[in-house]
Amino acid sequence: MDALALEATSTKKPVNGVPSPSSVPAPTPAKRKPAKKTKKAVVFFEVEILDGKTKDKLCFLDKVEPNATIGEIKSMFHKSHPQWYPARQSIRLDAKGKSLKDEDVLQHLPVGTTATFYFRDLGAQISWVTVFLTEYTGPLVLYLMFYFRVPLIYASKYDFSTSKHWVVHLACMCHSFHFLKRLLETLFVHRFSHGTMPLRNIFKNCTYYWGFAAWMAYYINHPLYTPPIYGEQQIRLALILFLFCQIGNFSIHIALRNLRPPGTNNCNTCSKTRKIPYPTKNPFTWIFVLVSCPNYTYELGSWLGFTLMTQCLPVAFFTLVGFIQMTVWAKGKHRSYLKEFRDYPPLRSPILPFIL
């Protein structure tokens, strides 16, 4: 940080105190040298935003407060280029470098008083909450359509009939419960670290969830469905596993939520990882001793339970694909925990205790 910027920090306090004309009593200057009538040097920054690919000058902002955040700069940039709302802006120090965070403060960045940033358009964005709600409502509705044997799915003589196997009713309840739980968690439990994601993700994600839901539901609710080989024993065991993991998954979500302070639900401004999650009084969270991302572990368990309950190959397939994806996510999360915290518990594995 150059000397001018340093000066800017040191003169911060009085500058902030000056503009308010209200009747706030002036702070006693006891700790400071008696104030001479010196000119308070406020070093404003100039911000230049260039296109990351073409290096064209897109925007020039002068008189930027030194304590302005990237988020505020994005809002200013948005004013001059209304088609690029802040969520779709990626501002970086280097054209090919990492994106700066919204909460980064201008004067703390390695820039001179004329800061040059590179801009990259992230493309149309959609909020995480919207994506989650859409991708989870689909399976909920679709499965029920198959369950109630809406016309045109199966042969017409089966329209609106009900399955004669009680496991099919149980499976419907479990599946619906699972996605209802996900929807409610999205609305009330999860605290997202990013506000938005690229728009094309909603098509990708919905195809995945809706497609698999339809594929599974078709067979489970089919008139020619074959119930599990080991009958009631198998179904009971599967149900216990499923419920256990659902409660576990929910407990982990609550535990993770409690790591983030309230009011950060709609968040562009909070960091990705804040605190290391630890076991709480809830026994379902004790798995944190062995695993970094037990929410994924429990999710895998739930779907294994559902596979066992329905004995349906498409469900097994869905479980497998989900497991692969969650392992990728868990490994990434585990890696970023290790990077951020020097004292991260060494016993933990990303998703499966001691194995993965």
Add this chain to the structure above:
Amino acid sequence: MASSEEDGTVEEKENNNKRRTKSALATAWLTFYNIAMTAGWLVLAIAMMRFYIQKGTHKGLYRSIARTLKFFQTFALVEVGHCAIGIIRTSVIVTGVQVCSRIFMVWFITNSIRQIQNEESVILFLVVWTMTEITRYSYYTFNLLHHLPYFIKWARYNLFIVLYPLGVIGELMTIYAALPFVRRSGIYSMRLPNKYNVSFDYYYCLIIVMLSYIPLFPQLFFHMLRQRRRVLHGEVIVEKDD
């Protein structure tokens, strides 16, 4: 942030050393592989020509070369491995799709649906494949030996313009001819009820495969066209970054 930049340069040096030792072994293996594959497809080409000259008909030709074809075409799966471990700088997905479509044709169409083995379309794609593979593998071989005759390079990056579409026509016609036999025999299909609670209809799967040529073939073809422009004319193509 500073410490991670330092780590980056140390890692880079280690990687460079690793790369140098790996590339000697990799080059040796690739050279052997490409020579072997060139030889294999040459053998196939000669066997096909001999059969036709001796018998005067294409009927029974497939049967006579079936084993050799299956061996060499299946062996090409290692090319996906080459891309995956990085000794070949091509996308795993592109190579994967190309090799898988070949494996599919050989094992799941011509090998298992005997009734279509004497179709003319089979001869069409076999001839196309043979010409393409001989050109391609000899190109790779000469490239690795740093002694590439221009006509091989020319052949590799120009013949495909004709051969690729012809090959696709041959393949599609073969699959189409196989459809009635698949329907009648129910091969590779599974019906309800069964204990896995799944069903699979190979007939409709084949129809979907045929339809998938529509988006896939242009992508592969234009990929080859881009390669051609880059190699023959030295054009730098700005790839879209994500």
